[in-house]
Amino acid sequence: MTDMDPKTLVTIVTIIVAGSGIVLGTAIPALAEGRAVNKALESIARQPEMARDIRTTLLISMALLESTAIYVLLVMLILLFANPLIDRFF
Numbered sequence: 761m762t763d764m765d766p767k768t769l770v771t772i773v774t775i776i777v778a779g780s781g782i783v784l785g786t787a788i789p790a791l792a793e794g795r796a797v798n799k800a801l802e803s804i805a806r807q808p809e810m811a812r813d814i815r816t817t818l819l820i821s822m823a824l825l826e827s828t829a830i831y832v833l834l835v836m837l838i839l840l841f842a843n844p845l846i847d848r849f850f
Contacts, residue, residue, distance in 0.1 A: 770845050778836040785832025789825045796821055 800818040804811045838844070 767846055771843065774839050774843055774845060778839045781839075782832060782836045785836070786829045789829045793822055793825050796825065 796818060800814050803814050807814075
């Protein structure tokens with residue numbers, strides 16, 4: 761590993777970071793979405809007359825939470841396929 765080419769080392773580190781980033785970047789929003797759905801269902805059970813407003817708010821918040829995961833995916837794909845670090849450092 762000590763005689764490894766610097767570009768190869770940057771590529772390996774980028775792949776490891778991208779893999780862990782996509783895991784965290786999708787798991788955390790998924791957990792937040794699950795909690796949001798749970799709270800929305802509890803709210804609808806308590807106040808059925810407000811179900812329409814709660815559902816609307818839930819769908820908007822789910823879209824915002826899911827966009828976070830999409831942004832993480834976009835950044836990780838850029839790191840994997842158009843790695844700007846190789847050109848910047850070498």
